[in-house]
Amino acid sequence: MIYLSEHGITLEEVKKIVLHGEKVTLSGEVKTRIHANRQIVEELIDKEQTMYGINTGFGKFSDVIIPSKDLTTLQLNLIRSHACGVGEPFSEHVSRAMVLLRAIALSKGYSGVRVRLVEQLLDYVNAGIHPVIPEQGSLGASGDLAPLSHLALTVIGEGEVFYKGKRMPTIEALAQAQLTPLRLEAKEGLALINGTQAMTAVGAIAFFEMEKLLYQSEQIAAMTFEGLRGIIDAFDEAVHVVRGHEEQIGVARRMRELLKDSLLITKQGEVRVQDAYSLRCIPQVLGASWQTVHYAKEKLQTEINAVTDNPLIFSEAEKVISGGNFHGQPIAFAMDFLKLGVAETANLSERRIERLVNPQLNNGLPPFLSPNPGLESGAMILQYTAASLVSENKTLAHPASVDSIPSSANQEDHVSMGTIAARHAYMMLQNTRMVIAIELICAMQAVEHYGVDQMASQTRELYKQAREVVPSIERDRIFHTDIEKLTTWLKEN
Known part of the structure; x- marks a missing residue:
């Protein structure tokens, strides 16, 4: 078992997990840090402070303020609309690496997500559930938006995955693996797709x-x-x-x-x-x-x-940058x-x-x-x-x-x-x-x-x-x- 800790992970450990099936989990101190970071987000939402991608639109829509009642819908719309990848799917090894690397990035405690979201990604890695992610469509800035959106679709039970040698709807694989899809909260959709994990995994x-x-x-x-x-x-x-x-x-x-x-x-x-x-x-x-x-x-x-x-989100300073x-x-x-x-x-x-x-x-x-x-x-x-x-x-x-x-x-x-x-x-x-x-x-x-x-x-x-x-x-x-x-x-x- 490899623990994601505050000390990070090595390429050799990534190799063990991705290519050789080593299991991975969060350390206790990392869970504490993620939880504290999420609490800051929730407090700032309660104060109705304007924060990009949390209660605003995305990209050119960053000046559009989103009402509190629509924040979870905002995240769902983001994932669905950005899942525009095309071409053949990445290999299962690349897909597996993408899920792992996204979990590592979120585990650092600066993304404002719940512990459960990071654990869901690691559950996918440990169960061998690999999202079907088209190879083409990323510009490599503002994150690998299209490929990571296809990854994120599977977190909410949509899209497709490779599981036990077969390509199937995500919801079927989750049922077989005794897992359930998540309902994304404010910030979590954006946190899943804004990053370099496609290019880094490949x-x-x-x-x-x-x-x-x-x-x-x-x-x-x-x-x-x-x-x-x-x-x-x-x-x-x-x-x-x-x-x-x-x-x-x-x-x-x-x-x-x-x-x-x-x-x-x-x-x-x-x-x-x-x-x-x-x-x-x-x-x-x-x-x-x-x-x-x-x-x-x-x-x-x-x-x-x-x-x-x-x-x-920087917890100690309560800053969102x-x-x-x-x-x-x-x-x-x-x-x-x-x-x-x-x-x-x-x-x-x-x-x-x-x-x-x-x-x-x-x-x-x-x-x-x-x-x-x-x-x-x-x-x-x-x-x-x-x-x-x-x-x-x-x-x-x-x-x-x-x-x-x-x-x-x-x-x-x-x-x-x-x-x-x-x-x-x-x-x-x-x-x-x-x-x-x-x-x-x-x-x-x-x-x-x-x-x-x-x-x-x-x-x-x-x-x-x-x-x-x-x-x-x-x-x-x-x-x-x-x-x-x-x-x-x-x-x-």
Whole structure:
């Protein structure tokens, strides 16, 4: 059991809850803080003090005062009218992360909601109830309004959820889980939807996958290095220490470890004096990709514990302040930066694939790694597919965060598009995984040419495991199946 406390939560704990089903609950001191904060809201409502979104309209309607008798209707209308998302639904992991992160933000005690509302969100997480939330429709400022509204619909028993492997009306899932929908009180609808939890949830899942994918890319690159008889001198520690980037030093160290007992690697001058950049500069390029991951991790770690709705209620000072913490610019920038690291991981991999299959570059390997060149095309079109995926990544790498479009009659005149940035980063990750799967298919074929027994022990273990998924190329076959199987294997292992 993981407790939400005043000390916050770590990305690793989010991973345990979202991906591995760890249960989560509120600590006692957090419940006390939430309750005290809610009392302030109720007292200010009784005093008929004007407070944005509590007794006023929203956005351009912020100057419209709402009578006390209509405050709960105001919240209900908000949720229904803002549930305008379109497109395919987010994955259950992303949906689960959104519910968790919204609960964390509300648990900080600045949102003016009841304890019961936060507990309802955690009940969803613990029961495996995942709102059906369309991927598209958020501007990433004034909160992820559209996606979070679809989440909020389920809190009141409307909309749809995924539950026990099925998509169904929320009310059916709640009945099966022995839960009941809530009636939202003043401020609670706005508190549910004003935040950055869609982009942050997608960003967190992307971070988890990118971290694993980069390690896998290093392992596969090491096998390619063997298949092309790479020059190990380029990974010498002295080379990387004098430049000083810790991530680059780390990649070089791991490459030396992966290849330490290989009989296929070479020294300067044995086969050639220098390797092409796609081999020689693996630490420099992947090290820089790791820098984008570390930057994204830093910003995500802050944002998962951030208070991002509006207005905020400060209990001790009895102040209600309208601010802009819902603006997603920090995550938008982080995701756009991560996209560069993802793109270059794929770019470098595709260049190694080209060297493996090109008879003018592959150091004597069969043309296109074909078992019968000419009659059989071998891995020729595998490289085409990788090139296509890399090119698609380049279009997705365009920074979403520079594409602000005003909304709400220019009241909300600058937005982050952070959710688009996060979605594109995740799409690029899926493309990149397919690219490195193709590289692995080609690398395994290349090392077989020289002898698997000559491989380093670590790369040979990877070879053995991957060969249980995809057999050796002995004749032309439908390689689509190989790519799919190996891509799934990389994602799941």
